[in-house]
Amino acid sequence: MTGTIHIIDDDASVRAALQRVLSSAGYTTRCYAAAGDYLLPAPDPEPGCLLLDLQLPGFSGLDLQDALARHPGYEHPIVFLSGADDVRASVRAMRSGAREFLTKPVDFDVLLAAVEDAIQHDIRQRARRREAEEARARLAALGQREHLVLEGIAAGRLHKQLAADLGVSERTIKADRARIMRTLGVDTLPGLLLALRCASERAVSHA
Known part of the structure; x- marks a missing residue:
């Protein structure tokens, strides 16, 4: 046992x-x-x-x-x-x-x-808990704009809207999103949102 x-x-x-x-x-x-x-x-x-x-x-x-x-x-x-x-x-x-x-x-x-x-x-x-800690570590590796892009994606904003918000092109937003997904180790939007939620819940539980 x-x-x-x-x-x-x-x-x-x-x-x-x-x-x-x-x-x-x-x-x-x-x-x-x-x-x-x-x-x-x-x-x-x-x-x-x-x-x-x-x-x-x-x-x-x-x-x-x-x-x-x-x-x-x-x-x-x-x-x-x-x-x-x-x-x-x-x-x-x-x-x-x-x-x-x-x-x-x-x-x-x-x-x-x-x-x-x-x-x-x-x-x-x-x-x-291990999965959540890993997700938090990956999130910490993102750059400042990537964090903003991730927050916008989680809020349901379109690439065009994010590009206007951040003063960059849609192509840049798409590239940021691709890097975010590679960093977090996910390949779908639901997986991306799950990783974000998992890390956020872990942070709240230890606040």
Whole structure:
């Protein structure tokens, strides 16, 4: 199996049982007795998920979920575990982006399915982030006029209109558009707009 499961639970016997099951399924596991312990080592850059107990001494599972927004390097999809069927907590957890909220004792097949779903989600998200970073790097390589041409294309303006706006010929605008598409690695207008949107969304998410 691909992915590291970060098990965060204050009960040593629970950690051991979860680690045994997940390791036997082929996952790499790391264990922590408290929420704060997870933030002590350097962030794990590989795909994975958090198997996070709801009730922890001091810093709760929900507190850690909230804190991860301020520590993006530590973010992974979360599968919550709770000793009680806490509807209010489960609603808050899911609204904040948790992949699953399970009640102890949990069926191991259910647990493995939830963990695999979370890891696959992390893999997809990381791929999207890489694509967005690449798109932003390509956009940064464009010249000032090329940026203006790209903005005009995105706004639906015609070559003739852009040429008038920028005081150049339509032929120049067409040449600029060709360079833009080569730089961004696309060969169609929809692909061009998708690359622009992808990079813009990434920039907004980190603003």
